[in-house]
Amino acid sequence: MNSVCIIATLGSLNLDVQAEFNDEIIVISGENGAGKTTFLRCLAGLEDCQGEMHIKGDIWLDSAAKFVKPTEQRSIGFVWSDAVLLPWLDVQANIALGVNDADATWLLKVCEALEIDSLLKRKPIMLSTGEAQRVSLARAVYIKPALLLLDEPFSAQAPDIRLRLRKALKDLQQELNIPMFMVSHDAGDAKVLAKQHWRMREGKLIVEVQTKAQDKVINDE
Amino acid sequence: MIDSLIISLQLALTTTVLLLLIGLPLAYVLAFVSFRGRTVLEVFVALPLVLPPTVLGYYVLLMIAPDSWFGSAWDSVFDSSLAFSFSGMVLASLLYSLPFAVQPMQQAFRAVPTSWLELGQTRGMNVRQMLRYIILPASKSGVLVAAALSFAHTMGEFGVVLMVGGSIPGETKVASIALFEFVEMQQQTEAAQLALILLFVSFVMLSVVYSINRKPLVVSS
Numbered sequence: 001m002n003s004v005c006i007i008a009t010l011g012s013l014n015l016d017v018q019a020e021f022n023d024e025i026i027v028i029s030g031e032n033g034a035g036k037t038t039f040l041r042c043l044a045g046l047e048d049c050q051g052e053m054h055i056k057g058d059i060w061l062d063s064a065a066k067f068v069k070p071t072e073q074r075s076i077g078f079v080w081s082d083a084v085l086l087p088w089l090d091v092q093a094n095i096a097l098g099v100n101d102a103d104a105t106w107l108l109k110v111c112e113a114l115e116i117d118s119l120l121k122r123k124p125i126m127l128s129t130g131e132a133q134r135v136s137l138a139r140a141v142y143i144k145p146a147l148l149l150l151d152e153p154f155s156a157q158a159p160d161i162r163l164r165l166r167k168a169l170k171d172l173q174q175e176l177n178i179p180m181f182m183v184s185h186d187a188g189d190a191k192v193l194a195k196q197h198w199r200m201r202e203g204k205l206i207v208e209v210q211t212k213a214q215d216k217v218i219n220d221e
Numbered sequence: 222m223i224d225s226l227i228i229s230l231q232l233a234l235t236t237t238v239l240l241l242l243i244g245l246p247l248a249y250v251l252a253f254v255s256f257r258g259r260t261v262l263e264v265f266v267a268l269p270l271v272l273p274p275t276v277l278g279y280y281v282l283l284m285i286a287p288d289s290w291f292g293s294a295w296d297s298v299f300d301s302s303l304a305f306s307f308s309g310m311v312l313a314s315l316l317y318s319l320p321f322a323v324q325p326m327q328q329a330f331r332a333v334p335t336s337w338l339e340l341g342q343t344r345g346m347n348v349r350q351m352l353r354y355i356i357l358p359a360s361k362s363g364v365l366v367a368a369a370l371s372f373a374h375t376m377g378e379f380g381v382v383l384m385v386g387g388s389i390p391g392e393t394k395v396a397s398i399a400l401f402e403f404v405e406m407q408q409q410t411e412a413a414q415l416a417l418i419l420l421f422v423s424f425v426m427l428s429v430v431y432s433i434n435r436k437p438l439v440v441s442s
Contacts, residue, residue, distance in 0.1 A: 044339075044343060045342075046339055046342070070342075071339075071342040071343060072342050072345045072346060072347065073345065074343075075345070076343045077343070078339075078340075078343045080336055080339075080340075082336075084334075084336045084337065084340055086337065086340075086355065086358070086359075088358050088359075097340070097344055097354065098341070098344030098345060098346055098350065098354065099344075143344070
């Protein structure tokens, strides 16, 4: 079981989230400014926050003991809401960025699943927005992280490929056997992918919808 | 005349190479690290832009005098005096051209998108890897501008090299000083030739700088 208990203040946002989760897919939705992206960034260690985080049996944050594991040591696959590809590297080099011992079989498997295996030698400038987004997803998955954090990873995908990508992503997550947070405004993502569906409002977790289960209020105003 | 040009070129080349090595960590610190005394460091780096070269030359002379601690330490290690030597001129040029190396790199480093730096963090990169795989490739044009400006500015030195080098023919007499002496001795032909060569070198270096700056930050092949 993984658990997070985070308090952070950023500008006008007061983030206050407590939750426990298995190595499962959690879809987060909510209005703009509700703190979804900030929550992902806190998990990644990219924003300062207080509290505790236990991920895959490892302590990432323990404010009581003044311990913060830096982002570099957290083993995270992060997908930003824009692709963030390095323009001077081709697709393959972008995916393998920072990895010393390349795993060609795994790389090909991930790229085939996300339908970018024919693009490996292309420069990012030659990619469509949707393709670039899938490359950034492949890059996050490729390192076999302890935690996947995806900020609207399908926002630029056409409806038909989106359906295939959901299945592909679910398969990859199950193979890695890790928790995965996915910010999405698409009800379909939550329905098909999520074991838990969270809603956030004004920095708080309002309802946690167990898919195919009754709603459970865990943190009301 | 050829002698003085060769000395100028050697001085400019040596200074440029050393300045890139010294300027890189300085630019990194000024671009990314906040610490007490940052402003003071920034001012020190920028000082040669406004100081009369003779003031800089005066202090360098004091510093490298055989009875100063630095001068005597150098003397005992290398068994030669810095004053009126090529090495002394290199030292003075390093200080004199420092802002021309540091400032373009610092600006280029600061222009690297935050998300690219965060990407490096999520890939477990340390500072050295971050520089190698993200910051330097993204700042290629800034580094080239720094090199071109350092070279051109060192070629154009007069006051500093005159005070520190002392215009010893074949040793420390650089082209700009040789030109001055040709004019003094009314050797018009030589003066005209040398002036034209120096004008040409400066023109070429500045053309390089402006053509680099015209291109977008990242040039993809």
